Amino acid sequence: MKRIALLGSTGSIGRQVLDIVQRLPEHLSVVALAACSNAELLIQQARRHGVQWIGLASHQAAERARATIAAGEITVKEGVEGLCELVSRPEVDLVVVAVAGMIGLQPTLMALSHGKPVALSTKETLVSAGEIVMQESRRMNAPIIPIDSEHSAIFQCLQGEEKSNIERIILTASGGALRDWPIGRLSQVTVADALNHPNWSMGPKVTVDSATMMNKGLEIIEARWLFDLPYDRISVALHPQSIVHSIVEFKDGSMKAQMGMPDMRGPIQYALMYPDRPETRLPRLPLEKMSRLEFSEMDGLRYPAIDLAYEAARNGGTAPTALNAANEAAVDLFLRGEIGFHEIVPLARTVLSSRAVTEVTLDNVLAEDAASRKAAYELARRKEAPALA
Secondary structure (H helix, E strand, C coil): CEEEEEECCCCHHHHHHHHHHHHCCCCEEEEEEEECCCHHHHHHHHHHHCCCEEEECCHHHHHHHHHHCCCCCCEEEEHHHHHHHHHCCCCCCEEEECCCCHHHHHHHHHHHHCCCCEEECCHHHHHHHHHHHHHHHHHHCCCEEECCHHHHHHHHHCCCCCHHHEEEEEEEECCCCCCCCCHHHHHHCCHHHHCCCCCCCCCHHHHHHHHHCHHHHHHHHHHHHHHCCCHHHEEEEECCCCCEEEEEEECCCCEEEEECCCCCHHHHHHHHHCCCCCCCCCCCCCHHHCCCCCCEECCCCCCHHHHHHHHHHHHCCCHHHHHHHHHHHHHHHHHCCCCCHHHHHHHHHHHHHHCCCCCCCHHHHHHHHHHHHHHHHHHHHHCCCCCCC
16 A cells, blocks of 8 residues: 655646545555645545645645644645655655645655655656756655656656667657647637647646647656756657657667557556556557557747757756746736737746856755746736747
């Protein structure tokens, strides 16, 4: 029985993690849950799963939770310190990090420092601090098991393989909700248009990132740290069907691909149960009904975010932190109607070009994240980025 601490239980990934736990009660249980601010749903989840320890990043949400819960029923922790306390509890066997934003970084490091394996969904953790996170993973021999479908696919394809035999890895991309839109119409995209993903059901921020393809740029940076490969051996291919989740090419020219339904519960289950593969009756891929699988090169004009991510990655240091923070702010501004869809990537580019690169330490990463986020909001509201003026 694996006992799980789940950070981000009220989000899309977190709710699907709990679905898998319910499907595998003989293998999995939840002993701690945490969220950013949705105290009401978090309490419901805790009661449903018999969890006595919960955490909320927001002080106000934690206070609401304490006012709702009967004395002695559930213990509420708050802030980053509270999340770190949850993941370090002795009864926790596996930590799932699916909380949005940089709040997941310090709990991830805390879990690794206690030798606990981490099933990781939060992109910011490796994009912004991959160097120090992977150092701690190696130091404590505590594995990081990816939840993202693309990285899970690569992880699965590499089981039993020697790293020295890898030629390159190929991350696949659906193209997002706007892949068939003429480039000239992208200035007319509404929030509803960008959130209308043809294959995947995801949260708003990730779905917008899929439309700009910034998600794939950030996944390139994650892959570099997860699989310890240089950037020139990590590429992206457009695959509209979202059936082949990623590919490994080996030095002898052979390839391995992992295929499955576009359903995040598959990679989630693999991360939770690794290295086992129990039956859960998730939807199966009907191979006999598949007519074709299409692959093509990425269009740099349509998806400039990918080249921007490579630029940040090669600059190194805190540059990926700046890009990630600026993009988060830009997507938030778009979802609130303050900038257009076509202005998201230019705003992120402007912030990235304005930031000095420093070495990756926890303090520097947290400071850069805050500064780049602030810069993006200020530029947008003054209309000073090139596409916003």
